[in-house]
Amino acid sequence: MNFRVLTARGQARLGRMELPDGRVVHTPAFMPVATRAAVKGLDLDDLALLGTEILITNLFHLMLRPGVDVVASLGGVRTFMGGFRGVVAMDSGGFQVYRMDTLRSVDEEGVVFRSPYDGEEVRLTPEGVMEAMEAMGVDLRMVLDEPSPYPVTAHEARRHMERTTRWALRALAHHRKGGYGGAVFGIVQGSVYPELREQHARELSDMDFDGYAIGGLAFGEPSVERNRAVEAAVRHLPGDRPRYLMGVGYPEDIVDAVDRGVDLFDCVLPTRNARKGTLFTREGRLNLRNARHARDEKPLDPECSCPVCLRYSRAYLRHLLKTGEPSAPRLLTLHNLWFYMDLMRTIRHHLREGTWEDFREGFRSRWRTESPQEEDHVGSPIFSLGGGAGSPQSPA
Amino acid sequence: MNFRVLTARGQARLGRMELPDGRVVHTPAFMPVATRAAVKGLDLDDLALLGTEILITNLFHLMLRPGVDVVASLGGVRTFMGGFRGVVAMDSGGFQVYRMDTLRSVDEEGVVFRSPYDGEEVRLTPEGVMEAMEAMGVDLRMVLDEPSPYPVTAHEARRHMERTTRWALRALAHHRKGGYGGAVFGIVQGSVYPELREQHARELSDMDFDGYAIGGLAFGEPSVERNRAVEAAVRHLPGDRPRYLMGVGYPEDIVDAVDRGVDLFDCVLPTRNARKGTLFTREGRLNLRNARHARDEKPLDPECSCPVCLRYSRAYLRHLLKTGEPSAPRLLTLHNLWFYMDLMRTIRHHLREGTWEDFREGFRSRWRTESPQEEDHVGSPIFSLGGGAGSPQSPA
Numbered sequence: 001m002n003f004r005v006l007t008a009r010g011q012a013r014l015g016r017m018e019l020p021d022g023r024v025v026h027t028p029a030f031m032p033v034a035t036r037a038a039v040k041g042l043d044l045d046d047l048a049l050l051g052t053e054i055l056i057t058n059l060f061h062l063m064l065r066p067g068v069d070v071v072a073s074l075g076g077v078r079t080f081m082g083g084f085r086g087v088v089a090m091d092s093g094g095f096q097v098y099r100m101d102t103l104r105s106v107d108e109e110g111v112v113f114r115s116p117y118d119g120e121e122v123r124l125t126p127e128g129v130m131e132a133m134e135a136m137g138v139d140l141r142m143v144l145d146e147p148s149p150y151p152v153t154a155h156e157a158r159r160h161m162e163r164t165t166r167w168a169l170r171a172l173a174h175h176r177k178g179g180y181g182g183a184v185f186g187i188v189q190g191s192v193y194p195e196l197r198e199q200h201a202r203e204l205s206d207m208d209f210d211g212y213a214i215g216g217l218a219f220g221e222p223s224v225e226r227n228r229a230v231e232a233a234v235r236h237l238p239g240d241r242p243r244y245l246m247g248v249g250y251p252e253d254i255v256d257a258v259d260r261g262v263d264l265f266d267c268v269l270p271t272r273n274a275r276k277g278t279l280f281t282r283e284g285r286l287n288l289r290n291a292r293h294a295r296d297e298k299p300l301d302p303e304c305s306c307p308v309c310l311r312y313s314r315a316y317l318r319h320l321l322k323t324g325e326p327s328a329p330r331l332l333t334l335h336n337l338w339f340y341m342d343l344m345r346t347i348r349h350h351l352r353e354g355t356w357e358d359f360r361e362g363f364r365s366r367w368r369t370e371s372p373q374e375e376d377h378v379g380s381p382i383f384s385l386g387g388g389a390g391s392p393q394s395p396a
Numbered sequence: 397m398n399f400r401v402l403t404a405r406g407q408a409r410l411g412r413m414e415l416p417d418g419r420v421v422h423t424p425a426f427m428p429v430a431t432r433a434a435v436k437g438l439d440l441d442d443l444a445l446l447g448t449e450i451l452i453t454n455l456f457h458l459m460l461r462p463g464v465d466v467v468a469s470l471g472g473v474r475t476f477m478g479g480f481r482g483v484v485a486m487d488s489g490g491f492q493v494y495r496m497d498t499l500r501s502v503d504e505e506g507v508v509f510r511s512p513y514d515g516e517e518v519r520l521t522p523e524g525v526m527e528a529m530e531a532m533g534v535d536l537r538m539v540l541d542e543p544s545p546y547p548v549t550a551h552e553a554r555r556h557m558e559r560t561t562r563w564a565l566r567a568l569a570h571h572r573k574g575g576y577g578g579a580v581f582g583i584v585q586g587s588v589y590p591e592l593r594e595q596h597a598r599e600l601s602d603m604d605f606d607g608y609a610i611g612g613l614a615f616g617e618p619s620v621e622r623n624r625a626v627e628a629a630v631r632h633l634p635g636d637r638p639r640y641l642m643g644v645g646y647p648e649d650i651v652d653a654v655d656r657g658v659d660l661f662d663c664v665l666p667t668r669n670a671r672k673g674t675l676f677t678r679e680g681r682l683n684l685r686n687a688r689h690a691r692d693e694k695p696l697d698p699e700c701s702c703p704v705c706l707r708y709s710r711a712y713l714r715h716l717l718k719t720g721e722p723s724a725p726r727l728l729t730l731h732n733l734w735f736y737m738d739l740m741r742t743i744r745h746h747l748r749e750g751t752w753e754d755f756r757e758g759f760r761s762r763w764r765t766e767s768p769q770e771e772d773h774v775g776s777p778i779f780s781l782g783g784g785a786g787s788p789q790s791p792a
Contacts, residue, residue, distance in 0.1 A: 036715070041722040044707065066690065066715040073691055074711050082707045275722070294462065295469055311440065311478045315470050319432070319462040326437040326671070329722045 001140075001183040001210050003242050007351060011234065011261035012360075014351035017087075017242055019139060019183075024053065025087050027242060027263040028351075030254070030344045031056040032337055033271060036065065037081050039337070040271050041330040044082050049307065050334070050341050053086045054140075056266045059132055060093025063122060064115050068132045076137030089140035089266075092129045094147055094187070094215070095246070106146060108163070126171035134180040142213055143171040145187040150219035157191035160216075161200050164189045172207055183210035185244060191216055192225040194232035201236035211242040214262070218247035227256055234261040251280065251343055252367050258347055259360055270336035275329045277321050280339040284367075288332070293318045306338035397536075397579040397606050399638050403747060407630065407657035408756075410747035413483075413638055415535060415579075420449065421483050423638060423659040424747075426650070426740045427452040428733055429667060432461065433477050435733070436667050437726040440478050445703065446730070446737050449482045450536075452662045455528055456489025459518060460511050464528045472533030485536035485662075488525045490543055490583070490611070491642070502542060504559070522567040530576040538609055539567040541583040546615035553587035556612075557596050560585045568603055579606035581640060587612055588621040590628035597632035607638040610658070614643035623652055630657040647676070647739055648763050654743055655756055666732035671725045673717050676735040680763075684728070689714045702734035 002018045015027035032039045032047070035058045039047060047055070062071060074080040077088050096103075096113070104112040110125035126144045133141040145164040148157045168186045175184050186209040190196030197214075204212060214233050217226050230245060237243055244264035245257045254265055270280065277288040281301035286293075288300070299309035300317065308317070308331045320328035350359035398414045411423035428435045428443070431454045435443060443451070458467060470476040473484050492499075492509070500508040506521035522540045529537040541560040544553040564582050571580050582605035586592030593610075600608060610629050613622050626641060633639055640660035641653045650661055666676060673684040677697035682689075684696070695705035696713065704713070704727045716724035746755035 036719050036721060037712075038716055038721045038723055041726075043723050043727060045703075065719050066711070070691055070711060070715075074693060074709060080709075080712055082709070082712060295466055297470060307441075313470060313476075313478070315462070315466060316433075316476055316478060319466075320434055323432050323461050325432060325434045326722065326725045327434055327439050330437075330726060331439060 003211070003240065005239065007354075009351055009354065009356035010259065012259050012351060012356055013261060013263065014348055015242065015263050017263075019087060023085070023087055023139075026053065026348060028254075028258045028344055028347050029054055029264055030340045031089055031264060031266040032340075033266055033268050034081075035061050037062060037071070037077055039333070040275065041333045042337075044084060046330070046334060047084070047086070050337050051345075052341070054089060054264075055084070055086065056089040056091060057138075058091050058093060058096075059129060060091075060096045060113065060122075060124065062090075062136070063093075063124075063132065064117055068135055072135040072137075076135075078137065080136075087139045089142070089244075089264075090133055090136070090138040091142045091246070092144040093124055094142075094145040108166070110144065110167075111146075126167040127174040130171050130175045130178070130180060130184075133182065134175075134178065138182055140211065141175075141182050141184050143168050143184060143186060145189060145215055147187075147189060147216035147219075148191040150191065150216075150221050152191050154191075154193050154196065157189070157193055157196055160191075161189040161196055165200065165203050168204060168207060168209075172209070185209055185211040185213045187213040187215040187246070188233045188237070189216045190229065190233070192221050192229050194228055197229045197232035198236050201233045205236060205238050209241065211244060211264075212237045213244040213246050215246045217245065218249050218253075218267070223253060223256065226253070227260060230257055230260045230262065251340075252364070254343065255347070255360060255363050255367075259356075270340045271333050274332035274336040277318075277332065279332060280336050288314065288318050288321055300332075300335050301339070304335065304338065304342075306335050306342075308332075308335045308338075399607070399636065401635065403750075405747055405750065405752035406655065408655050408747060408752050409657060409659065410744055411638065411659050413659075415483060419481070419483055419535075422449065422744060424650075424654045424740055424743050425450055425660055426736045427485055427660060427662040428736075429662055429664050430477075431457045433458060433467070433473055435729070436671065437729045438733075440480060442726070442730055443480070443482070446733050447741075448737070450485060450660075451480070451482065452485040452487060453534075454487050454489060454492075455525060456492045456509065456518075456520065458486075458532070459489070459520075459528065460513055464531055468531040468533075472531075474533065476532075483535045485538070485640075485660075486529055486532070486534040487538045487642070488540040489520055490538075490541040504562070506540065506563075507542075522563040523570040526567050526571045526574070526576060526580075529578065530571075530574065534578055536607065537571075537578050537580050539564050539580060539582060541585060541611055543583075543585060543612035543615075544587040546587065546612075546617050548587050550587075550589050550592065553585070553589055553592055553612075556587075557585040557592055561596065561599055564600060564603060564605075568605070581605055581607040581609045583609040583611040583642070584629045584633070585612045586625065586629070588617050588625050590624055593625045593628035594632050597629045601632060601634050605637065607640060607660075608633045609640040609642050611642045613641065614645050614649075614663070619649060619652065622649070623656060626653055626656045626658065647736070648760070650739065651743070651756060651759050651763075654747075655752075666736045667729050670728035670732040673714075673728065675728060676732050684710065684714050684717055696728075696731050697735070700731065700734065700738075702731050702738075704728070704731040704734075 004016050006014045017025040032055045034055045071080045078084045102113045102116050104114050113122045129144045144167050146160045148160045186204040188200045190200045242263045245262045279286045279300050282303045293314040296314040350356045400412050402410045413421040428451045430451045467476045474480045498509045498512050500510050509518045525540045540563050542556045544556045582600040584596045586596045638659045641658045645663050675682045675696050678699045689710040692710040746752045
C-alpha cells in the first residue's frame, strides 16, 4: 500500500492511499461500518452513490456468521459482498472484548468468546486473526489488541498496552512468515495517559506497520482527554503512514482529530442514530419522532443534496419510521452517511484549498453539541459545512 | 378513466387503462401492495426499476397512521409518497373486517374498528371512504364492502352481498353528488356461490362503476371454487371495464384468473414471502434459510435478470437474512416483485402475440405447486416464463 501526504495544515493532512491494484482512498476518510459485510440497510449501489471508497468490517462477527471459511470459499470479503469495488478494512474483534456479554477469558494466548448464536466457544489469537484476514482477502488488517476500558488506572492501562505490543509482534511475525498480502495496522493503546500513548506509539513505530490505529478511545472519556491522547500518539507515529482513530465519532470529534493528524475514521453513530430516527443536519441533530415533524413538507435538511432529501418530506419519513416500515432504516441511513461523507469531502476541500483553519474555527463556533437523546431545537444556528462559502466545488 | 381492450384470447384480454392526465397502466397488471403508502422495504426508485405503473394502498391503515388529513395536507397520496408517478389504487379496509383483531362492530351504517395503536374508535362508512379517498387524491377507489368469510353459508353470503350493494349505492351517490374525481370500483361479493356472484355482478353492472373488483376470495377456498366464482362474476360484468381480483395470488392463480378475463391483481405473497426468505424462481419456490444455500454462489434464480440476481449470491443473501441485516427484506422483495412483474410482462407478451393458449398450457404443466412452507427441491423441472421461447422481446 502506498500512502502519500499531499498537503498539510499544521498537523492536519490531506492524503492519498493507493493499493497495489490501483484502488484509491482519499483521506481524511470516514469508513462506514459494515460489521457483517453489509452496512445496515444499504446495498452496494447505495454505497457507490455515497462515494464509499473504504468501509470497515468486523472479524469477530464474520467468524460467527457466516464463518471465515464461507467468506473465503465465496472468493473473499469483497466478492462475497457482491463485488464491492472499494477498500475493505477489518477490525479484529479486540474491541468486542469490552462490548459483548460473550467474553469468556483473555489470557496471553488470546481471547475466548462464547458465540451468542449457539454458545460455541470461539478463540481469537494474534496469529489466527492474521490467517482469517488473509483467507478473506482483507485490504487493511487490524491486529488483535487488548483495549483498556474507561476509566482505567495507568497501571492497568500499561498492562493492556504491553500485551497489545506482544500480540502485535506475534501478528506481524505470522503475517510476514506467511507471505500474506494486504496492509497490517498496529493499534496504539494507553488509554487517556499521554505518556503511555507516546511510549506505545514509539514501540509500534519501530515495528514498521503499514498503518497505525489509535484504539481504546470513544469509550466515554471527555474530549479534552481524548484529544490529548491522540496528540501524544500522533506525535510519535511515522509521518508517512496513515493513522486511524477507531470508533470516533461525532462530527465535532472528527474535526478535532483531523486537526491532530488523523486520516481515517469509523463510527456507528450515523448508521445507528439513523435507525433510531436521529438525523444529522446542518442545523444540528433532528429527532424525527418529534410530533412537530408530522406535517412537515421540508426535507430532513434543506441544505442537503442526498437522494433522500431531494425526494422525501420529513412527514413521510417520520410516517415510515413510526409505523416500522422496513424502508425507513435504509432511507435515514442514506441521509446520515451522506452527511458524514459530505463532511469528509468538505474537510478535504479546505485542506486542499488552504482554508482549513477558517473552516475549523467556523465549525467549532457554530456546530451545536447536544446529546442525541435531546429533542432538536427550532431556530438553532445554521451550520454550513462550507464555512459560509457553500459546498466545495471540486470534492476529492 | 379510459379503458380499452386491445386484444382478447378467449376471455383473457390485453388492455390499456389511461387516466385523464395521461398516466397509463398496461393490463393484465400486478399491483404491488403499499399498505401504508410504501411497499415494504422499497422506495420510489425501486418501484421505478420494477416498472411499477400501479400500486395499491389501504385506507384503513392510512387513516390510523399518519391520518387522512396529514396525507391530504401533504398534497395527496402520490405527493406524500415522494412523488410517485404511477397510478394509486386504494382499498377501503373492508377486507380488514375479517383480518384484524380490532373489529368492533359492523352495522348498516358502516364498520367500527378499535385502533391497534391507541385504542381509539375509528368508523368507516361508504360515504366517509369516498370522502377520504377524494381528500387524498386516489386514482382508483374501492368502495366499502362487506366480504364474506370462508367458508360461509349461501344465506350469510347473500346477506353480506346485499349490504355491499346498499353500501355501493350510497358510496356512488356520495361520490357523484360531491363531484369527486378518480375512478370508483364496485366490489362483487357472493363467496364461492356462482349464482350469487352472477346476481351481484349484474346488480353492480347496472350502477355503471368505472371498474369492478371481485372480492371475498383468496380466503382459503379451493382454486376450483375460486375459478368458478370468478367465471360467474366476469360473465356478467361489462366488457369495457377493468376487472380486479382482490388478493390473488400465486403465479398459477394469476394465470388462471387472466384466462377468465381478469385485468388487475394484488397480493402480499411476493413481498411477505420475501421477508420470510421464500423466493419465487423459475425452478419453483426456494427457501433461502435452507442450509444448502450457505455456500451457494448462484443467484436466487439463474434465469432472472433482476438487479439482485445480477449481483448477489444465495450465500450472501442468506447471510443477510439469517443475521437480520435490514438490507435483506429490501433485496429479497426486489427479486420477488421483479418475478411477478416479469410474469405479467410475459402474460401480456403472449396475449399480444396470440400465443396465450400455448403459454398457459406450458405454464400449467411445468409450474410446480408447493406450499411456501415446504423446502424447495433440487432438480425440480425448470420453468421458463417465455414458454420455452425465452423472455419476451418487447414487453408492454
